[in-house]
Amino acid sequence: MAVTKADTLTQTKKQLEYYSDFLDSFAVSPYSGSLAKTTNENSVKQAIKNLILTNLGERFFSPNIGTNVNKSLFEPNDLVTVLDLQLYIENTVKYYEPRVSELYVNITPSVDELYLVINIVFYIINNPVPIDLTLNLKRVR
Numbered sequence: 001m002a003v004t005k006a007d008t009l010t011q012t013k014k015q016l017e018y019y020s021d022f023l024d025s026f027a028v029s030p031y032s033g034s035l036a037k038t039t040n041e042n043s044v045k046q047a048i049k050n051l052i053l054t055n056l057g058e059r060f061f062s063p064n065i066g067t068n069v070n071k072s073l074f075e076p077n078d079l080v081t082v083l084d085l086q087l088y089i090e091n092t093v094k095y096y097e098p099r100v101s102e103l104y105v106n107i108t109p110s111v112d113e114l115y116l117v118i119n120i121v122f123y124i125i126n127n128p129v130p131i132d133l134t135l136n137l138k139r140v141r
Contacts, residue, residue, distance in 0.1 A: 044124055053070075055070060067085070069137060073137060089107075093122070103123075106120075114139065115138035119132070119134050
């Protein structure tokens, strides 16, 4: 189920907030006038997506954070590249996202080999429900 901008900015039933972050878009909440935030599962999904899409050396004072996924999109689309990418993602999330307890990464190249589908299933600490995150990474020519 996709989360739309309206879902993130409207108030629904009050649930417990275990984790919260600002939205990537830095949208302003119409209720409070401050930055809108994402909570719980969506917060962790956003953090994992940011970690995966960060290149090594891109963050100041933390050059080891990142996966170099964009660089690997132009490598040969074979099993070795997929396994390397899977290992990079698993290690990055394992070391830099402490809210995730278990992680399963599955990468499948497209039929025409123009993009990769990364499917991540993970568990948040103290939450028995698995959470699914799917990213489509396309190379731009």
